Amino acid sequence: MTMPPAPDPAGLDPAAPDPAALRRRVLLAGVASLALFLVAAYVVASLDVGDGWLLVAMVPIYLLVIRPLMAPVRAASRLRRSLAYQAFLDGRDQPP
Numbered sequence: 001m002t003m004p005p006a007p008d009p010a011g012l013d014p015a016a017p018d019p020a021a022l023r024r025r026v027l028l029a030g031v032a033s034l035a036l037f038l039v040a041a042y043v044v045a046s047l048d049v050g051d052g053w054l055l056v057a058m059v060p061i062y063l064l065v066i067r068p069l070m071a072p073v074r075a076a077s078r079l080r081r082s083l084a085y086q087a088f089l090d091g092r093d094q095p096p
Contacts, residue, residue, distance in 0.1 A: 017076040029069040036061045 040057040047053075 017072065017079070022073050022076055025069065025073055029066055029073075032069065033061070033066050036065060 041054055044054045044057060
């Protein structure tokens with residue numbers, strides 16, 4: 001038997017994303033992408049291959065690291081847009 005979630009003392013919905021956690025996630029993705037870019041650039045430069053290989057190296061880094069790190073941020077943005085649109089529709093139906 002599972003327990004229901006405890007009420008939030010701040011009065012926030014537990015399903016709502018934490019803005020501080022989203023900011024940390026964006027910062028983590030930025031730092032990780034910068035570090036991986038620098039590593040990939042160093043490897044490409046040390047192998048003395050064409051600069052186009054840096055682009056080829058960045059594609060799997062984006063697909064395997066950056067995109068999954070940013071998934072919760074995209075989901076929160078989608079939720080925020082849908083809630084704002086729903087509030088707009090609800091406000092439009094009410095007389096002024």
